[in-house]
Amino acid sequence: MSNPVKGSKSWPRQLLRLAFVLAAALGCGFILTAMVSAEPVKAYGALLTGAWPDFGWSEDGSFTARRITRLGSLIEDATTLTLVGLAVAIPFRARQFSMGADGQLFLGALAAAAVSLHVSGPSILVIPAACLAAMTIGFLFGLFPGILKARFDANEIVTTLMLNVIAVQLYRLAITDWMRDPKGGFITTPPLPDAATLTSLLMRTNVSWMALVAICAAIGAWLLIKRTTIGYEITVVGENPKFAAQVGIPVAKATALSMAVGGLFSGLAGFHISNGLLKALPVDLPPGLGFEGIVVALLARNNPLAIPLVAILYAYLRVGAQVMERSSDVTREMVLIIQAFIILFVVAERFGPTFIVNWLGKRALKERTA
Amino acid sequence: MNIELIGWGTFFATLLAAILRASAPIILPALGGLVSDLAGSVNVALEGIMLIAAFFGVLASAYSAIWFPTVPTWVHPWVGLVAGLSGGVLVAGLLAVFHLELGADLIVAGIGINILAAGLTVFLLVSITGDKGSTATLTSFALPCLHIPFVDHIPVLGTVLNGDGFAGHNIIVYVSLLAAPALAWLLYRTRFGLRLRAVGENRDAALAAGVSVKRMQYAAMLLSGVLASLGGIFLGMGYLTLFQADMTGGRGFLALAAVFLGGRRPLGTFIAAVVFGASTVFAARLGAYEIPSQVVFMLPPALTIIALVFFNIQRRRKIERRVSRVAATLPQAG
Numbered sequence: 166m167s168n169p170v171k172g173s174k175s176w177p178r179q180l181l182r183l184a185f186v187l188a189a190a191l192g193c194g195f196i197l198t199a200m201v202s203a204e205p206v207k208a209y210g211a212l213l214t215g216a217w218p219d220f221g222w223s224e225d226g227s228f229t230a231r232r233i234t235r236l237g238s239l240i241e242d243a244t245t246l247t248l249v250g251l252a253v254a255i256p257f258r259a260r261q262f263s264m265g266a267d268g269q270l271f272l273g274a275l276a277a278a279a280v281s282l283h284v285s286g287p288s289i290l291v292i293p294a295a296c297l298a299a300m301t302i303g304f305l306f307g308l309f310p311g312i313l314k315a316r317f318d319a320n321e322i323v324t325t326l327m328l329n330v331i332a333v334q335l336y337r338l339a340i341t342d343w344m345r346d347p348k349g350g351f352i353t354t355p356p357l358p359d360a361a362t363l364t365s366l367l368m369r370t371n372v373s374w375m376a377l378v379a380i381c382a383a384i385g386a387w388l389l390i391k392r393t394t395i396g397y398e399i400t401v402v403g404e405n406p407k408f409a410a411q412v413g414i415p416v417a418k419a420t421a422l423s424m425a426v427g428g429l430f431s432g433l434a435g436f437h438i439s440n441g442l443l444k445a446l447p448v449d450l451p452p453g454l455g456f457e458g459i460v461v462a463l464l465a466r467n468n469p470l471a472i473p474l475v476a477i478l479y480a481y482l483r484v485g486a487q488v489m490e491r492s493s494d495v496t497r498e499m500v501l502i503i504q505a506f507i508i509l510f511v512v513a514e515r516f517g518p519t520f521i522v523n524w525l526g527k528r529a530l531k532e533r534t535a
Numbered sequence: 536m537n538i539e540l541i542g543w544g545t546f547f548a549t550l551l552a553a554i555l556r557a558s559a560p561i562i563l564p565a566l567g568g569l570v571s572d573l574a575g576s577v578n579v580a581l582e583g584i585m586l587i588a589a590f591f592g593v594l595a596s597a598y599s600a601i602w603f604p605t606v607p608t609w610v611h612p613w614v615g616l617v618a619g620l621s622g623g624v625l626v627a628g629l630l631a632v633f634h635l636e637l638g639a640d641l642i643v644a645g646i647g648i649n650i651l652a653a654g655l656t657v658f659l660l661v662s663i664t665g666d667k668g669s670t671a672t673l674t675s676f677a678l679p680c681l682h683i684p685f686v687d688h689i690p691v692l693g694t695v696l697n698g699d700g701f702a703g704h705n706i707i708v709y710v711s712l713l714a715a716p717a718l719a720w721l722l723y724r725t726r727f728g729l730r731l732r733a734v735g736e737n738r739d740a741a742l743a744a745g746v747s748v749k750r751m752q753y754a755a756m757l758l759s760g761v762l763a764s765l766g767g768i769f770l771g772m773g774y775l776t777l778f779q780a781d782m783t784g785g786r787g788f789l790a791l792a793a794v795f796l797g798g799r800r801p802l803g804t805f806i807a808a809v810v811f812g813a814s815t816v817f818a819a820r821l822g823a824y825e826i827p828s829q830v831v832f833m834l835p836p837a838l839t840i841i842a843l844v845f846f847n848i849q850r851r852r853k854i855e856r857r858v859s860r861v862a863a864t865l866p867q868a869g
Contacts, residue, residue, distance in 0.1 A: 197655075201662035262642050318851075319843040322579065322642065323795050326788045327836035338829040453653075459646055496661045501654025508647030513637035 183464065190506035197502060198495055208493035212500070215488025216481045235484055237370025241442060242480035243473070247379040248434035249454050250461030250472040251386050252427045256307075256321075257467050258390060259423035260403040261314065265325035266455030268332030269306045269428045273299035273435025275336050278354055278446045279344065281361030281439070288360040295361055296436050303432020304425050306332065311424030315417035321424070333452070340448045352448040363441040375437045379473065382430060386469035389426070399423045431455070460504050463511045479504075541690045548694035550816065555704060558812025559711040560585070560766045560774060560783075564790035565808040566718050567762030569801065572794050573722060574755030575735035579645030580630050582787025583652030584623045584760050585767030590656040592619025593771040593778040594663070597673040612676040612772055619768040620761060626652065627760025631753050649787075657780050669779040677776045678768070681706050705773035707765060714762065719801035731755055763787065792839045798846055811835050 191213075199205040218236040249266050256263040277299040284291055310328055313319040346355040363373035390396040398419040402409045410416050434454070439446055461479055465471035486500035564581045571578040596615030599606070630648050633639040657667065664672050682703030687693045697703045722728035733741040734751045742748050766786070771778045789811045796810075797803030818831035 197658070201659070264646075313840065313844060317844045317847045319840070319847055320795060322577070323792050323843060324840050327792055327839050330785065330788075330836040331833045334829040334832045338827055341829075342827060456646060456650060459643070463643065494662075496658055496667065498654045498657040498661070501650055502658060505647045505651030505654060508650065509633055509639065509644055512643045512647070513633050513639040515636070515638045 179466065186507060186510040189510050190503050193506045194499055194503040198499060202493065202495050204493060205495075208489050208495040211489040211492045212482070212485040212495075215485035215492075233367065234369055235488070237367050237372050238487075239477070239480050239484045240367070240372045240376050241370065242483055243476045244376045244379045245434050245437055245442075245454065246457060246461050246476035246480055247383060247473045248430050248437065249458030250465065250476055251382060251458075251469060252303075252430040252434065253455070253458040254427075254462035254465065254467040254469060254472060255386060255390070255399070255430070256424045256427040257462055258403045259399045259420055260406070261311070261420060261424055262322050263307065263310065263325050263424050263427055264322055264455060265307060265310060265328055265424070265428065266431045266434075266458050267452060268325070268329035268455075269303040269431035270435040270438070270454055271332050271336040271450055272306055273303045273432030274439035274446060274450065275339055275435070276302040276432070277436040277439045278357060279339075281357045282344065282355065285358070286360065291358075291361045292363070292440065295440055296433070299432040299436035299439075300429050301432070303428040303430070303435065305428070307428020307431070308421060308425035311421030314424070315421040329455075336450070337448055340446055344446075346445075354446045356445040357440060361440055362444045371442045373441045375441050378433070379437075379476075382433065383469045383473050386426075386430070386472075390469060395419065395422060431458075457504070460508055463508060544691035545694055548691045550820075551695050552698045552704070553816045554809065554813045555708055555712075556698075556774065557815050558809045559705075559708045560770050561786050561790050561793060561811050562711040562805055562808040563707075563714060563766035563769070564763040564787055565793035565797070565804050566714050566801065567759040567766070568791050568794040569797075569799065569804045570718065570722070570731070570762065571755045571759040572799060573735045574731050574752055575738060576634065576641050576752055576756060577645075577791075578627075578630075578756065578759045578763075579642050579791065580627070580648035580652075580787075581759075581763045581790050582783050582785070583645075583649035584626050584763040585770065585783045585787050586652040586656055586781070587626045588619040588623030588764035588767035589771035589782060590619075590659070590778050591622035592616060592768040593670055593675045593776075594659075594673075595619065596772060597670065597675040600674060600676065608676070609679070612678045615676065615772055616678060616768055619771070620764045623764025623767060624757055624760040627756050627763070628753075631756040634756075635749055635752060653781060656778070660778070660780065667780065670777045673777075675777055676772065678706050678772050680704060681709055705769065707769040707773055710765060711769075714765075715801050715805040722801065727754075763790075766790070789835070792836070795846075796839045796842045807839075810838070 195205065195209055198208055202208050216235055216239050218232045249270065252266045252269065253263065277295040280295040280298045281291060284294055306328065310319075310321055310324040313324050314321045340354060341352050344354045346353055349355070363371075363375060366372050366374065366376075388396075390400060398409070398414045399422070401412075401414055402416050402419045402423075406416055409419070438450065457479070461472060461475050464479070465475040482500055482503065483497075486497040489495055489499065490497040564585055567584075568578050568581055592615040594615075595618030596611045599611040599614040600608070603610075626648060630641075630644055633644045634641045660670065661667050664670055666672055680698075680703035682701075683696045686696050687701050693701065722732060730741065730746045731751050731754070733744070733746060734748050734755075738748055741751075767783065770782055770786075775782070790808065793807035793811055794804050796807035797805070814831060814835045818828040821828060821831055
């Protein structure tokens with residue numbers, strides 16, 4: 166089995182393939198849309214351009230920007246996606262299929278909210294404390310399946326999926342039984358105090374400095390992978406574990422740490438969701454963000470520096486999908502279908518222009534000889 | 536007979552009947568996961584296959600009634616069964632093609648299939664019914680229940696065999712009970728099963744022995760698709776009589792875990808799946824007591840992780856013992 170993770174091809178060819186995959190996935194989505202929608206072109210137009218804010222000059226010459234909230238939700242979404250993308254990419258580099266990003270994110274959000282609600286003080290103290298709590302929980306919740314894999318060879322897909330169930334139930338238990346706002350109409354925590362929430366940088370949106378933190382996190386992850394010993398060990402273990410063991414690399418340590426570092430980024434994403442976006446935790450967070458992280462990591466070929474760019478691209482599609490849902494008869498779940506096609510086409514290594522040409526050529530040859 | 540005893544007996548019998556009902560949609564995909572796992576390909580897409588099968592099963596049974604109103608009613612659920620099976624097997628086949636022909640990583644492609652199923656079912660649901668939640672606006676049909684005659688009046692046995700309201704268990708519940716022994720026979724008593732396991736054990740050796748590895752992998756994946764589809768169909772046409780968005784609710788993943796919890800054996804997988812099914816029943820019933828249902832839901836996954844570690848320690852010890860035994864029989868060197 167080949168590693169879905171490595172990018173041995175040259176840059177231009179990779180970009181070309183990426184463009185081909187995106188076009189193919191969007192094309193498949195369009196065919197489906199055309200089959201059910203009365204106005205497929207309009208719907209797809211909304212999907213592809215909906216995320217753009219309207220810049221322009223009004224008649225009296227002043228600069229105006231409309232639909233700026235869409236830009237806001239794009240940046241918010243891209244921030245979360247960058248962090249969960251990193252959370253998936255680091256274990257992927259060690260060839261660990263950690264599915265635990267969801268659970269780590271839930272618990273990170275829970276820890277951040279708990280600290281924010283129970284620690285009072287100036288925001289310069291509370292916010293780092295909440296952030297640290299979220300990252301620690303994420304780290305530990307990644308380290309645990311990592312140790313189980315490294316020490317006991319317990320399949321990481323199964324353990325992380327099971328830990329997700331445990332994390333989600335723990336989250337629900339904590340919100341309903343321990344942290345519930347008695348005054349709230351539905352099950353939710355009290356709103357986080359102002360000192361703990363992140364200030365908005367853009368009017369009427371929740372864009373905060375977490376967007377910059379996410380970019381720094383990507384750079385940090387790149388430095389970790391490319392410029393440190395443990396990063397090198399993680400990469401070698403992912404590429405060839407037998408070779409790594411032969412040359413004396415601590416395989417178990419690298420495996421466990423890759424999953425723990427992934428958890429750290431998930432926890433940070435949880436902090437962003439709780440203190441930056443929602444500012445009070447409901448009993449149900451949107452599940453499946455961990456799986457979105459897989460798309461981002463795959464498209465970026467696990468290169469941390471490419472992850473923010475892919476996250477923006479993907480957030481663009483997601484915001485566009487919401488616009489499409491509002492302005493046409495196609496639901497936003499269309500973007501899930503496109504996402505699935507992207508995953509399938511990216512990992513299908515032999516899928517590409519050459520494969521289709523060869524396949525058609527072979528068929529033509531067969532027909533000629535027959 | 537003692538009245539109190541009968542009361543307790545009936546209570547446990549009702550519980551057992553409920554556990555049977557809740558376990559069936561986990562047993563079937565778990566056995567599906569077992570087949571593909573023994574052939575060396577982990578099927579992460581069980582969840583997606585179930586969802587697709589449930590959706591097409593429910594929809595086909597509803598539209599069969601709309602399009603062919605003259606056909607007797609009992610036909611519609613069977614049309615749904617065929618449609619659901621075709622849909623699920625098609626998706627399993629898609630996964631197999633991507634893995635075997637296009638070189639896609641099986642696990643990542645499986646995740647892709649799950650996302651595709653989640654998106655496609657809701658997308659089509661909205662396009663067809665205009666409702667994002669369920670097919671409540673359509674009249675769909677359930678597969679028939681099998682009522683065992685003459686046992687209704689036997690106190691405890693009647694409740695176990697025919698359920699709480701003596702309506703009988705759905706036919707797929709019986710299929711799920713029969714599937715485990717049938718699969719054990721297929722895997723361990725037939726040439727097909729031997730070859731399938733050989734492919735999973737050592738691909739190269741199987742290839743050298745003349746087994747068509749690719750064909751076996753296709754067969755395992757499609758069989759896995761059939762079993763998972765049956766589980767999904769039961770959810771939409773037995774457990775409930777409609778399709779809901781994300782109605783599998785992680786059962787496919789539980790099924791995958793049941794394969795590992797059961798030590799990759801048919802009986803073990805079956806028991807593990809029943810444990811998972813029972814925990815959902817207990818979680819619902821314990822809500823009346825002081826124990827929060829979330830804690831009950833946490834137990835099976837925790838149990839799975841512990842069992843996984845335990846099995847791996849045991850397997851390692853077994854290998855060590857075998858090595859030392861072989862070493863003892865060898866002539867002492869030096």
